[in-house]
Amino acid sequence: xxxxxxxxxxxxxxxxxxxxxxxxxxxxxxxxxxxxxxxxxxxxxxxxxxxxxxxxxxxxxxxxxxxxxxxxxxxxxxxxxxxxxxxxxxxxxxxxxxxxxxxxxxxxxxxxxxxxxxxxxxxxxxxxxxxxxxxxxxxxxxxxxxxxxxxxxxxxxxxxxxxxxxxxxxxxxxxxxxxxxxxxxxxxxxxxxxxxxxxxxxxxxxxxxxxxxxxxxxxxx
Numbered sequence: 001x002x003x004x005x006x007x008x009x010x011x012x013x014x015x016x017x018x019x020x021x022x023x024x025x026x027x028x029x030x031x032x033x034x035x036x037x038x039x040x041x042x043x044x045x046x047x048x049x050x051x052x053x054x055x056x057x058x059x060x061x062x063x064x065x066x067x068x069x070x071x072x073x074x075x076x077x078x079x080x081x082x083x084x085x086x087x088x089x090x091x092x093x094x095x096x097x098x099x100x101x102x103x104x105x106x107x108x109x110x111x112x113x114x115x116x117x118x119x120x121x122x123x124x125x126x127x128x129x130x131x132x133x134x135x136x137x138x139x140x141x142x143x144x145x146x147x148x149x150x151x152x153x154x155x156x157x158x159x160x161x162x163x164x165x166x167x168x169x170x171x172x173x174x175x176x177x178x179x180x181x182x183x184x185x186x187x188x189x190x191x192x193x194x195x196x197x198x199x200x201x202x203x204x205x206x207x208x209x210x211x212x213x214x215x216x217x218x219x220x221x
Contacts, residue, residue, distance in 0.1 A: 002132060010144045013060065017049060027194070034067070035109045054114045062089050062138070063117025065110075066131060068124070071192040073174035075126060078119040080106045087210055089118055092141035093134055094150045097175060099157045099188055099203060121189075157203040159188055165199045172200060 002014065021028050030044035039050025057063050067078075076097035077090055090098055099121075101110075112119055122131065141149035163180065172178055172187045183202075190200035 002135060005136075005139070005145060007139070007144050008146065010061075010142075012139075013056075015053070015056070017053060018046065020045060032194075034111075037109055037111055038114055050111070053111060057111075057115045057117075061116065062142070063112070063115045064135065064138070065112055065117060065119040067119055067121050068126070069121050069189060069192055070124065070194070071174060071189045073121070073123055073189065075123055075130075076121050076175075076188075078110075078112070078121055080110065080113050082209055085116060086118065089116075089138070090154070091151070091210065092138045092149060093118075093120070094137045094152055095120070095134065096152050096154055097157065098154050098208075099159050100206070102158060102160050105159050105161070105201065154208055156206045156208050157186055157188065158206045159201050159203040161185075161202040163187070163199045163202050164197055170199065174200075177205075 002012070005012070016022065018028060018033050021033075028046055031046045033046040033049060036043075036046045036050040038054055039052070040047040041051045042048075043051075074097055075095055076099050077093055077095050078099050078101060079086055079090060080101050082100065106113060110119070111117070120131070120134070136145070136147075137149050139145040140147040157175070163185075170178070170180060172190045174187050174190050177184060177186050185202040186205060187199075188201040188203050189195070192198075192200075
């Protein structure tokens with residue numbers, strides 16, 4: 001769907017990370033690739049893949065790591081960085097929700113900890129066409145193809161902890177504030193089936209780090 005794009009400049013690399021797992025219709029062979037970085041050249045299947053991916057992608061200007069989730073959630077962007085280059089990439093995506101993973105959650109085990117990029121968390125209703133539209137939006141925003149990029153007002157959340165499952169049942173909704181045991185937070189990835197003991201991740205809503213900069217830019221004009 002994207003291989004026929006005519007670029008004004010630059011180059012696009014497409015990678016299917018864990019082809020063996022896809023062939024065997026499994027999430028992974030030995031260990032979750034999403035938690036294997038920086039990898040090991042002499043390790044298991046996923047550890048070897050992780051090490052190779054870093055070497056191949058570390059020179060790329062931008063990396064989009066596309067994930068799927070079983071959680072009933074709006075699609076969102078995951079980042080572990082807030083530098084200007086990362087924020088520009090985030091702004092180029094036509095996705096409202098942005099989740100910053102704090103160090104105690106990220107633990108330097110994801111691909112985006114080692115390359116310049118972000119992850120896209122896509123729900124089960126996300127079509128290939130929707131993913132394509134976002135990739136095209138990035139290319140337009142960056143000037144790699146002709147056209148005007150769409151822009152949305154983004155909401156930032158800072159993910160700081162985990163809510164573990166208990167005997168007591170809670171009715172949660174992703175990105176909707178809730179109070180549990182005197183603590184208020186926004187649930188992230190509630191009902192993700194890969195989480196066996198975790199009910200959801202916990203986040204606080206934060207100010208968009210670009211709001212002040214955008215306002216100042218507007219005043220300058």
